[in-house]
Every structure is written in structure tokens, then in C-alpha cells.
Amino acid sequence: MTARRNFKRQVRARAAKTGESYTSALRHFLPTPSGDVMPEARNPKSVRLAVAQTLVREDPRDVEALRESGREVRALMREASVQGARIVHFPEGAICFPSKFVMSVDGPDEVGPADWDRCQWLVLQSELVAIAELARELRLWTVIPSVHRLTGPNRPHNSLYVISDRGEVVTRYDERLLSKTKVSYMYSPGVSPVTFEVDAVRFGCLLGMEIHYPELFAEYENLDVDCVLLSTSGTPGNTTAQAQVQGHAAFNSYWVSLSGPAQDSVTAPTGIVAPNGDWLARCPADGSPSVAVANLDDSSEAATSALTYARPWRRESRSGLYTEHQVSDPRSEDRTAAF
Structure with missing residues (x-):
């Protein structure tokens, strides 16, 4: 004290x-690693993030649907730019979330191996190129999920592209912990976490059902990220999933951006959670495509306590701090000792 x-x-x-x-x-x-609090100058981190919810379409054979999704994404990019965003984050399936029934060789009533020849790859690619060009024009970092084609006969990855403000793909995250259907019939899993930086703020990426795996969020805490970008479509739009996101942010003392379908927003609107577990910004809960914008500022009131005290202390306590205080005592070792 x-x-x-x-x-x-x-x-x-x-x-x-x-x-x-x-x-x-x-x-x-x-705070110093020893726990004694001493002054030390540091450069504050801050970046303005927009998170989007879009109408997710499920048929990659439908050329006009793919085009409409691309137009919707670009309209929201422009809106994010008008609101001063430096980076915008989109949901899984922002251009298309291929239905397991549409893709199934045993469909449309039974799930089976996906036939990826049904996908309009050239149209999908042209929409991604247009998105990258607009990112360059707006000087806006853009995080956009899409299917990433591999060399046949390998199944594609379910991926998240990170496009810089120069319109270049700087990295790509591939979903690792897929649902049973995805890994059995549709996609090849990824193998590693991915981080990138915008204005010294470090981001990590997750996709789909990975919301349910706290070890992945802890992994990114160990990688010293400031914010995890989670894009999803398969997670039910319910209060349990929302609470999980708040818990991941609070447990790890970093921001979490949750981007999901506009269709789910009535019960689970897209939004950004602060390192203390509070919602900073949320899209309208009305089913409409939209963006919500917030400043990720580590000197803000919502962040300082978590980043200055909670995160350093948890790291210190996990480093073997308690070992030197453990004792050898008969009354400690006897679990049935009387009061």
C-alpha cells in the first residue's frame, strides 16, 4: 500500500x-518488474479503429451477390474514413460465407465434401482487388476475411487479409481451430498466430469459432498485442458470446474488436471492448450494415488501470513469483488436518 x-x-x-x-x-x-512503482517515460499508443457489420451472403456461385457484398464493404470503408478511422475491421464472410450445403457434393440437403470449383474465384478476386485499391486511395488499413485458394487438391484456408494503407496485403491469418464441419469438409486449418502494427499499436487476428478458445487469446497476450480483431459468422448471436468477448478483453487487458453479421445485430451487435471489459462502441442493433468507431488509447481512463496494474501483475505472478514463498510444513501437506 x-x-x-x-x-x-x-x-x-x-x-x-x-x-x-x-x-x-x-x-x-x-511499474517495474520487481513490483516497485517507479516513474519511467513512455510513448502513449493511440489509433482510431472502425469495426463493421455487413450483410453476409452464403452462395459463392452468385456473381451479383459477390458484387453487392464488395460494394457494401467499400461503402463502409468510405464511412469509416469519414469518421477518421485509421483501420477498419470486417466480419467473416464480408464478401461471402460459403454455405456448407451450397458447397456440398452431397447437397443441398446433406453436408459432404465441398466442391470449390463452384466458387466464382475470379469475381471474388476482383472484389478483393477493388477493396485493396480503395484502401490505398483512402489511406485506410483494411482487415477483410475471405477464402484463400490453395493449390489443388488442397482445400482453401478460411482467412483474414490485412491490407495496408498502401493497398498491399502485408499478412494473412488462417483460421486454426475450425468447427467440425469446416475441418471435415471445407477448409485446411492454419498453423500460427499473426500480428501486425498500425501506428505502433499491435493487433492479433482470430476467426470464426475461435471465440470459444481462451488459450488463443492468452497466446496473443504473450505476444504483447494491444488489440485482438475477431471476425465471425458461425457464432450464434447471443449474450453468451458477447460476454465471452468481454471476458477475453478483461482477462488479458487488451482491446477486442468483434465483427459479425448485420443479421445478428438485433441480439449481438458488432462492437469494440476496452481492456477493462466495457463496451467502447457498438453498431446499431437493427440489422443494418454499419460501422462503429473508437479510439484505442492506452492513456484513456478505460485502459490505464488494466494496462498499468492488472496486466503487469499477472505477468509477474506467472513468472514464478510464488515459488520463493512456498513453505514445507506438515500442516500444509496434511489435507485432512483439523481446524
């Missing part, structure tokens, strides 16, 4: 000297 009081006194002293608010002054202080 003494260290904490001393720390707060130093922050208040800086605020009084500079005229900053307490929160602004706080960003210039960091």
Missing part, C-alpha cells in the same frame, strides 16, 4: 506541475 500511495503522490505531483489531468499524467509512469 505504501508503494501505491507513493506512486499516486508522484502522479499527482506531475499533474500539478504540468496542468495535466491525473489520467494524462499517469501514462508517464510504469
